[in-house]
Amino acid sequence: MTHFTTTQSIPKITKQWIVDGQNGLDSLKYTEGPIPDLGDTQVLVKIHAVSLNYRDLIIPQGKYPWPVKPGVVPGSDGAGIVLAVGKNVTRFQPGDKVVTMLNQLHIAGPVTNQSNKHGLGGSVDGTLRTIGAFDEQGLVPVPECLTYIEAATLPCAGLTAWNALFGxxxxxxxxxxxxxxxxxxxxxxxxxxxxxxxxxxxxxxxxxxxxxxxxxxxxxxxxxxxxxxxxxxxxxxxxxxxxxxxxxxxxxxxxxxxxxxxxxxxxxxxxxxxxxxxxxxxxxxxxxxxxxxxxxxxxxLWVGSRLQMEDMCRAIEANPDRLHPVVDPRVFKLSQVKEAYEYLASGKHQGKVCVEIEH
Amino acid sequence: MTHFTTTQSIPKITKQWIVDGQNGLDSLKYTEGPIPDLGDTQVLVKIHAVSLNYRDLIIPQGKYPWPVKPGVVPGSDGAGIVLAVGKNVTRFQPGDKVVTMLNQLHIAGPVTNQSNKHGLGGSVDGTLRTIGAFDEQGLVPVPECLTYIEAATLPCAGLTAWNALFGxxxxxxxxxxxxxxxxxxxxxxxxxxxxxxxxxxxxxxxxxxxxxxxxxxxxxxxxxxxxxxxxxxxxxxxxxxxxxxxxxxxxxxxxxxxxxxxxxxxxxxxxxxxxxxxxxxxxxxxxxxxxxxxxxxxxxLWVGSRLQMEDMCRAIEANPDRLHPVVDPRVFKLSQVKEAYEYLASGKHQGKVCVEIEH
Amino acid sequence: MTHFTTTQSIPKITKQWIVDGQNGLDSLKYTEGPIPDLGDTQVLVKIHAVSLNYRDLIIPQGKYPWPVKPGVVPGSDGAGIVLAVGKNVTRFQPGDKVVTMLNQLHIAGPVTNQSNKHGLGGSVDGTLRTIGAFDEQGLVPVPECLTYIEAATLPCAGLTAWNALFGxxxxxxxxxxxxxxxxxxxxxxxxxxxxxxxxxxxxxxxxxxxxxxxxxxxxxxxxxxxxxxxxxxxxxxxxxxxxxxxxxxxxxxxxxxxxxxxxxxxxxxxxxxxxxxxxxxxxxxxxxxxxxxxxxxxxxLWVGSRLQMEDMCRAIEANPDRLHPVVDPRVFKLSQVKEAYEYLASGKHQGKVCVEIEH
Amino acid sequence: MTHFTTTQSIPKITKQWIVDGQNGLDSLKYTEGPIPDLGDTQVLVKIHAVSLNYRDLIIPQGKYPWPVKPGVVPGSDGAGIVLAVGKNVTRFQPGDKVVTMLNQLHIAGPVTNQSNKHGLGGSVDGTLRTIGAFDEQGLVPVPECLTYIEAATLPCAGLTAWNALFGxxxxxxxxxxxxxxxxxxxxxxxxxxxxxxxxxxxxxxxxxxxxxxxxxxxxxxxxxxxxxxxxxxxxxxxxxxxxxxxxxxxxxxxxxxxxxxxxxxxxxxxxxxxxxxxxxxxxxxxxxxxxxxxxxxxxxLWVGSRLQMEDMCRAIEANPDRLHPVVDPRVFKLSQVKEAYEYLASGKHQGKVCVEIEH
Structure with missing residues (x-):
């Protein structure tokens, strides 16, 4: 593969969860898969943190009202570091810290039928894996003042709140x-x-x-x-x-x-x-x-656009004291995803339930 | 009264309808009253045309969900000519053609509890009379291309539509x-x-x-x-x-x-x-x-503000062919207000039901 | 005068400065005048504080590029308490604390030729007097957390800044x-x-x-x-x-x-x-x-509208710690207006130069 | 090449103009080149029409104030039909009629330093060629009511006007x-x-x-x-x-x-x-x-964003009688580009100067 640039050695395999069925937690399977081929405008991301959402709970239960890809990798939110970029990528380079957009195609303006069909962890593979490839249009730089875990709370909960207030x-x-x-x-x-x-x-x-x-x-x-x-x-x-x-x-x-x-x-x-x-x-x-x-x-409203996400990240960077995401103290490992789902479902958390991925 | 300017002789008496009770059309009484004293910022208007609205139908029926002044002069919409102006009036002079605002205090911005308490024909005296006094803030110039009857269709129906589209x-x-x-x-x-x-x-x-x-x-x-x-x-x-x-x-x-x-x-x-x-x-x-x-x-939304009304009037003036108000061919006299109400209630009209006032 | 309501005894005389000529400070004269007749929609205000602006400096010098009324009472900004209200006033009652608008007619929307002709201390009498009458449309309630002096800094400097950022x-x-x-x-x-x-x-x-x-x-x-x-x-x-x-x-x-x-x-x-x-x-x-x-x-931009002033006052009330107006420690008496002008002209001040009016 | 879909046979060669130097028209050279490799998110377009702009005149003169790629294919505006699409393309399919964006990366929101570096015919290859490859983000569907020539007038002149009025x-x-x-x-x-x-x-x-x-x-x-x-x-x-x-x-x-x-x-x-x-x-x-x-x-303002272009195209489709682009009657062939430039420079045209490309 010579058609992309990188400064790191790329693993051959990604660990990943998949949604196999509609039986709730039993449908979640921890597997391995190949590193995807990197498209010309795609970015390969080593994922360091994921936060969980209500949406993630109901997808394996078959209760999600929009289409779900069979065998999809779950996870709506994620943050990590760029390992490699496709040859036509202009927005990122290896070493950049990035956070994912839930709706990969919703760049700006109103939601459209089209932009609504590319939701991570639902219609396209999500973030509960060690490595993923995403189009450069579906990623945003991590605000400087945040950790990976904190950044992973932004794509769903943060952006929805931002849109609710300012959209x-x-x-x-x-x-x-x-x-x-x-x-x-x-x-x-x-x-x-x-x-x-x-x-x-x-x-x-x-x-x-x-x-x-x-x-x-x-x-x-x-x-x-x-x-x-x-x-x-x-x-x-x-x-x-x-x-x-x-x-x-x-x-x-x-x-x-x-x-x-x-x-x-x-x-x-x-x-x-x-x-x-x-x-x-x-x-x-x-x-x-x-x-x-x-x-x-x-x-x-449904989440928000990348333009709104970028505005929100600027606001967070300008107010590092006031705008720190609240993360529940109990942080899970990638292998503990089922426990994390259960904890989220229990309602006992205070702040976002997060998964940290070790490499 | 020397404290206002006029170029015309002012009648001593106004003919007027009043809402006396909640028995529907039986509550409408055709009477006479004195010309009101003209406040420093008020404008005395000889009313030439009125259009009727659904709101006017339900006020004498006691079904209007907001307060109604006992004995109020009904009529939400009106257009006429300025007879005289109070000494501090800056917006109008005698001879100007004017159209009324439904909510006399809603100049701009959002509706407030305050601005909502001064609706013509409900909480304050309306337009079904030969002469009325209105604060200069509650009037707008008639668009040049419109007759009095056409202008009288604007304050409720026109402005509501404008606000619905552009507000x-x-x-x-x-x-x-x-x-x-x-x-x-x-x-x-x-x-x-x-x-x-x-x-x-x-x-x-x-x-x-x-x-x-x-x-x-x-x-x-x-x-x-x-x-x-x-x-x-x-x-x-x-x-x-x-x-x-x-x-x-x-x-x-x-x-x-x-x-x-x-x-x-x-x-x-x-x-x-x-x-x-x-x-x-x-x-x-x-x-x-x-x-x-x-x-x-x-x-x-409830009607709209005077700023929106002014924008609408400019739009009408700029598009005299496309924006002519549609008036039902059957136009009533002031003495025929009950027939006009009945015609409106019948649903047989096509376009606004209007009353023309002869002097 | 029975046509207005009040709870206080009204003085017969106001002390006031006037601009008599274009010779700079020599044109400023400290005089007395009668309390103006109160119009139906006017509010009589006992003025407690005034702040000075660059505009106030150049008006007695004849350098102000817009019309100035001969013998005008200077002063663009003021705050005080309502003594009495005209019979048609709806926005205020005696005892309310109010702050003036520079452009008395600019309620909302864009500046117009009309709204621009009623500037306090220029084309109409301003605030450097003990008592003044203003139309109710040209006043705004003082934010709860501010003193009269602090409130007096808002109409020009505060509102201009607000409009510059958010207008x-x-x-x-x-x-x-x-x-x-x-x-x-x-x-x-x-x-x-x-x-x-x-x-x-x-x-x-x-x-x-x-x-x-x-x-x-x-x-x-x-x-x-x-x-x-x-x-x-x-x-x-x-x-x-x-x-x-x-x-x-x-x-x-x-x-x-x-x-x-x-x-x-x-x-x-x-x-x-x-x-x-x-x-x-x-x-x-x-x-x-x-x-x-x-x-x-x-x-x-020129100052701003009353709607913007009201938004600004809400913002100040919500952020009493962060949004306290900065007032220069040297506060002048009404009799010391010339010294106040000189101090403003000297550029030695830090924060707004204010005049406190004793009664 | 199996990594893209098409319904047509793809030529091996594109005819094209290039800008070779800064000697004005003498720098324009008519040449041939290979069909570019099609990236995963790119669209191969058979170009049917181009319109010329003032910008195109000054680029070969070396007077353009922004960077120009040596040997660039000129042409800021173009319209044509999709021949093939890369494997990750979601917005278009073969047979679609498309029009180009001048700034290929300006999707929405304000202009950025980044979005400003991908102008067709300046920093990246433009439209004066028979076939070109463009990222799907840099193309918009042709409004149904327009010919290719008419559509080719939109990206610079049309969008600039739209942005000037509504931006x-x-x-x-x-x-x-x-x-x-x-x-x-x-x-x-x-x-x-x-x-x-x-x-x-x-x-x-x-x-x-x-x-x-x-x-x-x-x-x-x-x-x-x-x-x-x-x-x-x-x-x-x-x-x-x-x-x-x-x-x-x-x-x-x-x-x-x-x-x-x-x-x-x-x-x-x-x-x-x-x-x-x-x-x-x-x-x-x-x-x-x-x-x-x-x-x-x-x-x-500089041109506008793709979101604005899409809004403009909707407006044109809704007003086919009122919004027909005005094209100068003298339309040139691809081989006559120098004459087209001269005609544009002469100022004798009335409406857009266009080039129609035969295949």
Whole structure:
């Protein structure tokens, strides 16, 4: 193979997990495979860290609503070092530290049917392996101030939060606005941090006083225990000047919270809807017509574009003290991926669940 | 009264309708009243034309969900000529032709609790009278190319359509985009015209072939008869290149159409939700979570600001052939307001139902 | 006068300065005048603090390029308490703390010929008096965390800086961007603070190492002494990652600095041009064609709108630690206005030069 | 070569022009070369049409201010059909009609130092050849309603005009605004057409009454003969309501016109500076400080991004009657490229000078 440049010796084999079936953890198999041929515009990456997401949990369960490639290497997020580059690569060189994009083709602008078909760990091979090849368009430099593990938390949780706050150009969060975040999941923590970094105020909901302390240490201006205050929407409004409500809600829970979120948002405010980790609920969710009745904007979003990822990485580099990703202290090895999945599913983590890959 | 300037003799009395009760048309009373004292920043307007809106129908029925002043003069929209101006008025002088704003205090930016409390014909006296006094901030010059009757169609229907298309800065309709409009009501016709004026393409739904012809003459690129194609969402997608769907839906009907609207819109597209003239439906409406499942933005909006109204008027002046408001041929006199309300309620009109006021 | 509401006794007389001629300080006269009649939409304000601006210096010198009313009360900036309100006032009530807008009619949107004709202390009476009447549209509530003196620094210096950073919607400063500020004048210090408050990085120029320390304490990431590095444009580029240059320059000096500013800005970056306090220079300034040759946007701006002022005040309230206006320790009394002007002209101040008015 | 897919037989040889030296037309050599190896993400294009630009004239003269590859194939613009695609190509397939991007790497967002180094016909091989290989990221589908020749006019002239009108998000041209265009060059004609297509009004300058007629037929609302009215800036202002000036100037001439352009633009308006085809002038150009004195924004721009190109192509497809590129009737063959360059240099053309390539 002479058609690419490298400064390191390239292994012949990659260790990797694959998703073989839809039986949950039993479908995860730890195997070996050949190093892929490197295309002209591809970059060979030695992967050092991976973070796990809710999406990774449901793919081996067969519950993921978009296509999954049979035998796919799982893993949505990863960070590592460039081993070699194809002959037409212009963006990277060997030795560069890189982090992956979830949607490999979503460079900028709106999501398209096309850009949505190349998700790592779903329709194309992901990051739970020692070495992978990715098109140069699907990678971004690791922010200087972050470790591989920290960088591996960015592609899904970080970018989703960034997009939720800043992705709608006429309604991007700015200094002085109020943002509501829900709980202590990855997206919510990033949203809290990003909001504080641009001078906004944050009201956070949570289920325990212990987590409330954690959120306050991260900078939350107000924390509401939603178990003690199930009708927390009106409490949120009270906490804002004039009782008008928050400018933006980062909605991660879905059915269980949307009603309170709609009660929290101000006139002409925004609810960024990024998932439904709260699971099902017997309560009827507000309908689309509620956007008119209560006058707000509800914006669904899926992760974000590479341009947004690059903006986010610049913001992190400029605020190394305020924007450190929160990683759960329990970090797993590549061989322990099943334990990592179980830990994520248990909900006991605080911060992102990560896998560190030794070489 | 020496503290204002005028070039005309001012009548002592205004004829006016008032809303006396919540018994529907029986609550409308035709009376006389004194000319109001003119405040320092107010403008005295001889009203020449009024257009009627759905809102005007439900206010005397007691069904309007916001506060109504007892004995209010109804009428949301009006156009006329300035008779006199208060001593501190800077924006107008006697002889100017003006059109009213629905929300008298909404000058620019988002709707606020404050700006929302000064709606003509609801919380403050409206336009169904021969002479009224309005703060100069709540008036806009009539576009040169329009008659009083045409201008009177702008404050509610016109501005709502304008805001629906262009009000969300990151997602304003531009040349080449696809817009879906529903039916032949005032907002929908304006939306069709504005979309065509900026070079967009329009798919319109309607209930009859006769109305379809009318929509095509107004410039609709495609018309779908929703009686023949109840599942029209998928048909809309087929009509767009690549089957991706439309960039924007102007949602006026609500419960009866939102499901198909959500099926019509492209990834990262927008549904502007401006009302529910379609009435109730047994079908469950899409919930806010659908914005995430199908990836779109749903934006509720109420009319618009004076800055938007001024932009709209400039656009109309620049496109006198393409942007003529559509007025139903049956125009009523001030004494015939009840007939006008009945005609609007009948749904037989095509274009805005207007009242011309003789002096 | 029964047509307005108040809770306090209103003095009969206001002390005031007037500009009588164009002989510099000799034109400033300290006089008394009657309390103005209060219009229906006006607010009577007991003024507690004023800050001075370069504009105030040149108005009595006859060098101001826009119209000045003969005998005008000078003073562009002021803050005080509401004594009484006209009968149609909706935005304020007696006891409210308010700060003035420089351009009384610029509520939102672009500057117009009309909105530009009502500048306090120039075409209409300003703030260097004990009591003044202002239209309610030309006032904004004082941010809760500020004193009157601090609030009085906002209308010119604060708002200009805010507009320079955030006023061009497609190019508003965000977290991670680089901003260049020049010196230690009022606008530059606010620009530095606002940039840091939203997570951007700041490179500041100055003329002495003492001022450099001051700028670093305010949060500047890098400070360049332009006396030691006259060719500082290339130094600025070196300080940015990849040597690409800064995203935004806040240009306050003009002829003496524009060449270096153009050398500092990145491709597709922005120079916000807000004045020429640097005075004349023998060097030829870059021409408009340089925006094409070096690919950047140069945006002239004059202060800002009330909507922007309100956004700025919210940002200040949300960041009371980071966004405290810097006031020079030497604060003057109303009778000492000439000394205050001289102190401002001397350039010895650090932070805004303010006048406190005792009652 | 098995690593790409095709449905056609691929020639072995391409005819091509090269730039051999800096002696003007004498440096242009008509030669043959091998078909390039097709990279994994590259697309092999049989080129059917090329349009010429001012840039193409000065590259063989050695006057181009950016790097030029020795022996480069000239030609900035081209359109053709896909013959074959590399194995990793996702955006195109054989048989697709495509048009090239000038800056092959500028996909979206601001110009970067990196994206600026891959200009066709300058730093990388261009379009004056029968067959070329381009990365799939540097191509866009031809709008359905256009011929190859028409499509070949889009990448430089069309996209520059589009970016000039719509590229600054807060100041994009909308219906009702006034736009000033200069002369009958490629960018100016496109700017006129795009402005009219979105409902704006156009004032155009020109040098002869014959060209004035041509501009009026294209839709210009007003035409000013700048030979008869050298002080045309004030005339432009008179033509706008209230004498306020135009919202946007598309500045193509530079030194000879910028003074009048600055006199034409309204407060807070924009001058998009896209070149200096007017050549040198003895007059001093307005400086960057004039953006503050007269309150406007001057924005330099270079062509535009692929995302903008795609938006433009959608707009053209939606307005096939209004947005047909204007091609000079004299179309050249590939062997006549020197005559084509001479014709372009002569200034006698009206519309784009194009080369049609026979196969």
């Amino acid at each position: 709608l150009s006429g309604k991007a969060v700015t200094a002085g606005q109020y943002v509501l975040t829900q709980g202590t999941g990855g997206v919510s923590i990033f949203a809290l941090q990003f909001a504080k970094a641009v001078g906004a105020r944050v009201i956070a909901t949570t289920s325990s006083n212990e987590k409330a302390l954690f959120l306050q240490r991260l900078g939350a201006d107000h924390v509401i225990n939603y178990r003690e205050t199930p009708d927390w929407g009106s409490r949120v409004k009270q906490l804002t000047p004039g009782g008008v409500g928050v400018d933006l809600v980062v909605e991660v829970a879905g059915p269980t919270t949307l009603k309170q979120s709609a009660a929290s948002v101000k006139l002409d405010g925004t609810i960024s809807v990024v998932g439904f980790v709260g699971g099902e609920s017997k309560e009827t969710m507000p309908s689309l017509l509620d956007t008119w009745i209560n006058l707000f904007t509800a914006r669904g | 969300l800065s990151g997602k304003a309709v531009t040349a080449g985009q696809y817009v879906l409009t529903q039916g032949t009501g005032g907002v929908s016709i304006f939306a069709l015209q504005f979309a065509k004026a900026v070079g967009a393409r329009v798919i319109a739904t309607t209930s009859s072939n006769e109305k379809a012809l009318f929509l095509q003459r107004l410039g609709a690129d495609h018309v779908i008869n929703y009686r023949e194609t109840p599942d029209w969402g998928s048909r809309v997608k087929q009509l767009t290149p690549g089957g991706v769907g439309v960039d924007l839906v102007v949602e006026v009907a609500g419960p009866t159409t939102l499901k198909q609207s959500a099926a019509s819109v492209k990834l990262d597209g927008t549904i502007s939700v401006v009302g529910f003239v379609g009435g109730e439906s047994k079908e469950t409406m899409p919930s806010l979570l659908d914005t995430w499942i199908n990836l779109f933005t749903a934006r509720g | 061009l919607s497609g190019k508003a400063v965000t977290a991670g961007q680089y901003v260049l500020t020049q010196g230690t004048g009022g606008v530059s210090i606010f620009a530095l603070q606002f940039a840091k408050a939203v997570g951007a990085r700041v490179i500041a120029t100055t003329s002495s190492n003492e001022k450099a320390l001051f700028l670093q304490r305010l949060g500047a990431d890098h400070v360049i002494n332009y006396r030691e590095t006259p060719d500082w444009g290339s130094r600025v580029k070196q300080l940015t990652p990849g040597g690409v240059g800064v995203d935004l320059v806040v240009e306050v000096a003009g002829p003496t600095t524009l060449k270096q500013s153009a050398a500092s800005v990145k491709l597709d970056g922005t120079i916000s041009v807000v004045g020429f306090v640097g005075g004349e220079s023998k060097e030829t300034m870059p021409s408009l064609l340089d925006t094409w040759i070096n690919l950047f946007t140069a945006r002239g | 600054l998000s807060g100041k994009a041209v909308t219906a009702g605004q006034y736009v000033l265009t200069q002369g009958t060059g490629g960018v100016s004609i496109f700017a006129l057409q795009f402005a009219k297509a979105v409902g704006a009004r156009v004032i155009a300058t020109t040098s002869s009454n014959e060209k004035a007629l041509f501009l009026q037929r294209l839709g210009a609302d007003h035409v000013i003969n700048y030979r008869e009215t050298p002080d045309w800036g004030s005339r432009v202002k008179q033509l706008t309501p209230g004498g306020v000036g135009v919202d946007l100037v598309v500045e193509v001439a530079g030194p000879t016109t910028l003074k009048q352009s600055a006199a034409s633009v309204k407060l807070d308006g924009t001058i998009s500076v896209v070149g200096f085809v007017g050549g040198e002038s003895k007059e001093t150009m307005p400086s960057l400080l004039d953006t503050w004195i007269n309150l406007f924004t001057a924005r330099g």
